[in-house]
Amino acid sequence: MDWASIIGLGLALAGLFVGHSLDGGKFASLIQPAAFAIVVVGTFGAVLLQTEAATFVRGMRMLRWVFFPPASQRQLYSRQIALWSLTARRDGLLQLEQYQKMTPDLFVQKGLRLVVDGIAPERLRSLLETEITSYEFSQRQAARIWESAAGYAPTIGILGAVLGLIHVMENLSDPSRLGAGIAVAFVSTIYGVGLANLFFFPVGNKLKGIVAEQVAQYDILADVFHDLATGDHTRVVDERVASLLARA
Known part of the structure; x- marks a missing residue:
């Protein structure tokens, strides 16, 4: 947590x-349920309108990362890299296939498969970079729904305020109903601006940071797979491990 x-x-x-x-x-x-409904439902409706359904759902699921972020894999990756390097030097690259079957990480599986298949190092690096770019784009698009919500919420809050004022104007002859309309008008603005700046923007930035961390780990893994494919000295791989652990 x-x-x-x-x-x-x-x-x-x-x-x-x-x-x-x-x-x-x-x-x-x-506490104004009407204002809350206008701002929250309206905001997410606007976000869904501009976003593919799958991306919207993925972004909503990513919300849990704000409070329960994915555990860092740097320590695990560093141990795996050391094992891969030792196995490749002692038994050859073909023996890395056993680790490919043991890991649940799809990116690691692909990297090891490319190494075992004997793909040219530069081609291997290019394929992994494409995989990383695709992953980063997908995750950032999902995280961006929260930034979009932060952009729409204040404006929809103003719409709620206008609706509240319309309600007030319609009931000028009944003073007992004026208070509720005025409350909805002003509280809608508070909800819109407050949610945007106290929740939506921070959530979006937090998720982008988590995605950036995951991409940084994959970048180092891609370099490691390239080093294994080229048969670089284990000292080079050790330096990759040191870089991986620098922010563990």
């Missing part, structure tokens, strides 16, 4: 609610 994300979200909400109460405001005044 990423406690920094939980504490950060808690501090953001605490700052909002405490500041509101210090001015004499009541917590209940910020």
